[in-house]
Amino acid sequence: MRKLRGLWKRLAGRLRGSKADQDFSAEIESNVELDVVDGVHSGLSHDEARRRALIRLGGAEQARQAHRDGRTLLWLENLLQDLRYGLRTLRRSPGFTATAALTLGLGIGACTAVFSLVNAVLIRSLPYGDPQRLVYLFTPNPHLKIPAEVVCPSYGDFYDIKRDSRSYEDMTSYEQALFSMATQGGTQRIGGARVDEGFFSTLQSAPELGRAIGAEDNQPNRAHVAVISHSLWVSMFGGSADVLNRTLQLDGTNYQVVGVMPPEFEYPFNTDLPYGEAHIKSTRIWVPLALDAKKRADRDPNANVSVARLRPGVTIRQAQGELSTMMARLDKQYPGEMREWGALVESFTALSIGPVRPLMRLLLATVGLVLLIACGNAANLLLARAAERARELGVRAALGAGRGRMIRQLLTESLLICAGGGGVGVGLAFLFLRILPRLDPGNIPRLNESSLDGRVLLAAIAFSVLTGLLTGLLPAWSAARTDVTEFLKSHAVRGYAAAGNRTQNILIVAQTAMVVVLLASAGLLIRSYINVVSVDTGFSRSTVTFRVDLDSRYRPGPPQRDFFKNFITRLGALPGVQAVGAVNHLPLSNTESLDFFWVDGFPNVKDQMSEGRSVSPGYFAAMNIPLIAGRTFSDADEAPDARTAIINERFAKTYFAGRNPIGGRISTDEKQSQWSTVVGVVADVRHTSLEEDPGPQLYRANEGFDGASIAVRSTLEPAAITAEIRSTLRSIDPSLAITDVGTMGNFVSQASARRRFQTSLLTAFAAIALLLALVGLYGLMAYSVSRRTREVGIRMALGAQRSHVLLLVLKNAAALVGCGVGAGLVAAWLTTRMMRSFLFGVSVHDPTTIAAVCALLLLCGLMAALLPARRAASADPMKALRTE
Amino acid sequence: MGEKTDVWQGTLALMVLRTLETMGSQHGYGLARRIEQTSGKRLQLNYGTLYPALLKLEQEGYIRSHWGTSENNRKAKFYELTKAGQRQVRKATAEWEQTTEILSKFLTEEA
Numbered sequence: 001m002r003k004l005r006g007l008w009k010r011l012a013g014r015l016r017g018s019k020a021d022q023d024f025s026a027e028i029e030s031n032v033e034l035d036v037v038d039g040v041h042s043g044l045s046h047d048e049a050r051r052r053a054l055i056r057l058g059g060a061e062q063a064r065q066a067h068r069d070g071r072t073l074l075w076l077e078n079l080l081q082d083l084r085y086g087l088r089t090l091r092r093s094p095g096f097t098a099t100a101a102l103t104l105g106l107g108i109g110a111c112t113a114v115f116s117l118v119n120a121v122l123i124r125s126l127p128y129g130d131p132q133r134l135v136y137l138f139t140p141n142p143h144l145k146i147p148a149e150v151v152c153p154s155y156g157d158f159y160d161i162k163r164d165s166r167s168y169e170d171m172t173s174y175e176q177a178l179f180s181m182a183t184q185g186g187t188q189r190i191g192g193a194r195v196d197e198g199f200f201s202t203l204q205s206a207p208e209l210g211r212a213i214g215a216e217d218n219q220p221n222r223a224h225v226a227v228i229s230h231s232l233w234v235s236m237f238g239g240s241a242d243v244l245n246r247t248l249q250l251d252g253t254n255y256q257v258v259g260v261m262p263p264e265f266e267y268p269f270n271t272d273l274p275y276g277e278a279h280i281k282s283t284r285i286w287v288p289l290a291l292d293a294k295k296r297a298d299r300d301p302n303a304n305v306s307v308a309r310l311r312p313g314v315t316i317r318q319a320q321g322e323l324s325t326m327m328a329r330l331d332k333q334y335p336g337e338m339r340e341w342g343a344l345v346e347s348f349t350a351l352s353i354g355p356v357r358p359l360m361r362l363l364l365a366t367v368g369l370v371l372l373i374a375c376g377n378a379a380n381l382l383l384a385r386a387a388e389r390a391r392e393l394g395v396r397a398a399l400g401a402g403r404g405r406m407i408r409q410l411l412t413e414s415l416l417i418c419a420g421g422g423g424v425g426v427g428l429a430f431l432f433l434r435i436l437p438r439l440d441p442g443n444i445p446r447l448n449e450s451s452l453d454g455r456v457l458l459a460a461i462a463f464s465v466l467t468g469l470l471t472g473l474l475p476a477w478s479a480a481r482t483d484v485t486e487f488l489k490s491h492a493v494r495g496y497a498a499a500g501n502r503t504q505n506i507l508i509v510a511q512t513a514m515v516v517v518l519l520a521s522a523g524l525l526i527r528s529y530i531n532v533v534s535v536d537t538g539f540s541r542s543t544v545t546f547r548v549d550l551d552s553r554y555r556p557g558p559p560q561r562d563f564f565k566n567f568i569t570r571l572g573a574l575p576g577v578q579a580v581g582a583v584n585h586l587p588l589s590n591t592e593s594l595d596f597f598w599v600d601g602f603p604n605v606k607d608q609m610s611e612g613r614s615v616s617p618g619y620f621a622a623m624n625i626p627l628i629a630g631r632t633f634s635d636a637d638e639a640p641d642a643r644t645a646i647i648n649e650r651f652a653k654t655y656f657a658g659r660n661p662i663g664g665r666i667s668t669d670e671k672q673s674q675w676s677t678v679v680g681v682v683a684d685v686r687h688t689s690l691e692e693d694p695g696p697q698l699y700r701a702n703e704g705f706d707g708a709s710i711a712v713r714s715t716l717e718p719a720a721i722t723a724e725i726r727s728t729l730r731s732i733d734p735s736l737a738i739t740d741v742g743t744m745g746n747f748v749s750q751a752s753a754r755r756r757f758q759t760s761l762l763t764a765f766a767a768i769a770l771l772l773a774l775v776g777l778y779g780l781m782a783y784s785v786s787r788r789t790r791e792v793g794i795r796m797a798l799g800a801q802r803s804h805v806l807l808l809v810l811k812n813a814a815a816l817v818g819c820g821v822g823a824g825l826v827a828a829w830l831t832t833r834m835m836r837s838f839l840f841g842v843s844v845h846d847p848t849t850i851a852a853v854c855a856l857l858l859l860c861g862l863m864a865a866l867l868p869a870r871r872a873a874s875a876d877p878m879k880a881l882r883t884e
Numbered sequence: 885m886g887e888k889t890d891v892w893q894g895t896l897a898l899m900v901l902r903t904l905e906t907m908g909s910q911h912g913y914g915l916a917r918r919i920e921q922t923s924g925k926r927l928q929l930n931y932g933t934l935y936p937a938l939l940k941l942e943q944e945g946y947i948r949s950h951w952g953t954s955e956n957n958r959k960a961k962f963y964e965l966t967k968a969g970q971r972q973v974r975k976a977t978a979e980w981e982q983t984t985e986i987l988s989k990f991l992t993e994e995a
Contacts, residue, residue: 024935026959026961027912027960027961028931030911030913030954030958030959030960030961031911031912031913031931031960033958034911034913034914034954034956034958034960035913037956037958038917056930056931057930057931
């Protein structure tokens with residue numbers, strides 16, 4: 001405590017520095033006077049008394065110094081002195097300071113920006129209590145060739161699991177649902193969920209207003225209550241406090257609002273569920289699931305998602321074991337058509353974050369390299385500067401500055417530069433976050449929540465300090481090695497160039513190598529991206545598509561069929577329209593329907609599956625899907641007894657190998673009681689992903705939809721044709737609306753969005769790295785040229801040609817870049833294989849990319865060296881000789 | 885800092901505190917004279933030693949200072965004991981007595 005008080009007083013003493021000094025001088029003076037008065041009293045002359053008093057004082061300056069040391073904190077004094085001195089020296093060379101700070105700012109900014117992204121996506125906690133214990137329950141079926149995370153336990157199985165399992169504290173099921181919500185202006189489609197009891201308690205999320213949906217709400221007759229999201233509360237009710245007990249109309253039914261969730265809770269987001277409802281970006285309303293008794297006992301899989309919270313101490317593996325046992329038992333207990341459901345317990349966070357984790361790692365590694373390159377640059381600048389300051393440092397060493405003191409001084413300088421760099425970096429990160437929403441591929445969880453929060457700023461400070469130490473330590477160490485005797489003997493300015501130069505060369509080579517790795521990675525991603533977007537999707541990208549959903553006024557059968565037939569005919573008659581067709585699921589729209597099938601005359605195996613589509617006759621023409629053989633559908637094929645089918649090329653090649661598929665027969669029911677005849681073969685279409693080869697595809701003619709996507713090919717601009725489509729629909733039925741309007745190109749763009757995101761980020765970082773490395777190379781060349789002015793002068797005086805001098809410098813640069821490229825190629829060879837999962841249609845050691853990278857680097861390197869080289873070559877020998 | 889100085893500083897602090905206790909408020913010059921007197925002129929105090937000790941005591945809160953006027957009408961800085969200082973005198977005195985007692989036992993036994 002006393003120590004602390006002393007420390008505080010010393011700090012205060014530091015702040016009152018000069019005043020305290022004056023005070024002390026006055027005290028000394030008064031003491032001397034008192035002494036003199038005493039001396040005079042005892043009979044001495046005034047002068048003699050004063051002389052004795054001063055002797056007794058024992059050196060006023062020492063006393064003052066001892067007093068000052070005691071009064072203040074010596075290290076703080078030194079630090080402030082270093083800071084002042086550092087600031088002064090940095091101000092004296094603004095060019096150097098700005099270059100170094102900007103260089104480091106780029107590195108720190110890149111790191112901070114990516115860290116803010118990683119922080120939002122991976123680190124920041126989710127708005128659920130203890131999310132580590134949340135799991136999804138899936139029942140993958142090994143016979144279905146679909147991803148494991150699609151099917152959750154059927155309701156019958158789910159309630160049995162809920163009753164019997166011991167692994168979970170709480171569990172729940174929900175179904176995603178798109179609602180038409182009545183608003184003042186008309187209707188609005190909003191994403192929602194029908195949730196079973198325990199939904200909010202399993203997630204451990206509480207409403208900010210009102211109450212959650214509980215067990216009593218899930219009685220079928222009491223189910224008309226709703227919990228709404230914060231954003232819906234604000235947009236629909238203006239955030240007013242009396243929202244509770246007001247009503248909302250969803251799909252024509254009134255729901256009473258009983259609760260409002262906090263702003264960050266809009267679970268499930270589309271990024272939470274890889275195979276969720278594609279049209280729901282986030283959930284804004286929750287209503288009770290309210291299953292009836294029949295549904296609760298249903299043993300067929302549904303569209304439900306099952307979430308559970310593990311008991312404390314229970315591992316996922318244990319839960320998995322238990323679920324496997326239970327599913328095996330249920331299989332025996334309820335034999336049916338569709339059984340043999342497996343069991344998969346998957347971590348809640350891993351399911352949403354899992355797919356983007358490698359991308360985040362890739363980005364972190366990338367900016368790490370960028371930061372290292374920036375550090376290398378700054379270190380090189382500092383080394384060059386330390387060599388320039390050899391004389392100053394030598395003098396200071398000769399005057400008795402300790403090595404530790406000198407290192408501290410130089411480190412303070414580099415830390416000051418990094419503080420500036422950190423400031424620039426935070427600014428750049430801020431800009432990056434402003435641009436980020438425009439790059440958002442829409443499938444990275446919580447990307448838009450990236451912000452410069454406390455943790456990010458802390459990280460930025462850590463990056464800056466780290467950079468300061470990294471860049472400062474090497475130059476400070478080598479500068480502080482100044483040998484005083486050597487320095488005094490030579491009293492030269494340039495005694496230490498050789499050692500410094502070697503370090504600088506190594507730094508340049510290392511930087512170049514890192515740039516090669518980054519450029520190679522970026523190059524591979526760019527080639528992959530080009531491959532992906534230029535892949536043959538099988539359809540025309542200019543076709544305009546939209547969706548129409550019928551409401552309950554249209555009964556299944558003829559009313560629905562007639563509506564679409566009429567609508568399509570009217571659209572086809574519009575001027576400029578070439579073809580119109582309807583389909584139940586558009587390609588790349590994240591919805592898929594799979595059919596089991598059996599082919600006549602083929603050794604069929606169990607569970608052969610194809611992507612199934614119901615289309616109207618004009619679909620192939622509207623989408624520009626080429627017909628390979630046979631014919632497309634006509635109106636006659638829509639008759640229920642027509643039984644015709646069209647298959648894709650892949651289907652034909654696999655199941656009709658060596659025979660004519662036209663006239664072949666396919667059945668889609670297990671008893672094979674009904675056969676459809678193949679009338680045509682069309683080209684393959686990429687339905688699920690741009691990057692996966694299309695599987696077998698089977699089309700049937702049908703317009704009996706309750707909702708369909710309609711494709712329109714026309715010579716008009718998309719905006720013009722969209723207006724025409726809207727007015728046509730209004731003239732048929734004004735209460736219907738079209739949704740998801742866009743060209744097929746939009747779907748391609750959306751499907752390649754994540755790739756575009758990662759490619760553009762990595763390319764931008766690689767470009768920054770290249771720029772930094774070139775600035776570094778230029779700096780080093782310019783510096784060495786300026787140091788060799790005398791040598792160049794002598795060479796030229798002895799008859800060297802200007803071109804020789806030019807070549808000399810360029811050769812030097814080429815050697816450095818060459819070494820860097822060589823080392824970089826080895827490093828790239830080793831590292832790019834880690835990128836395999838990010839590549840598409842290009843090998844990890846793609847020779848074209850590698851060659852392009854090498855050529856680019858050598859070219860840029862020589863360009864960076866050209867300017868200093870020309871300066872050296874144009875030197876006047878007489879002037880050059882006189883510089884010393 | 886060597887061991888000698890530590891002991892010296894420790895004892896000097898106690899001398900200062902003790903002197904202030906007996907004399908009351910006193911300026912630096914007076915303190916130095918008084919300590920020299922009390923020691924029978926065996927101690928020569930210069931201000932380079934005395935002032936850091938005073939400063940340390942003040943920082944630790946055992947003494948406080950204020951500007952005042954001396955007996956012969958001169959401006960001088962006066963030091964006086966605080967409450968904590970009074971306690972510290974008693975504590976340090978007891979400690980010192982114990983130390984010298986132990987030490988003297990050693991010395992007499994040796995002899």
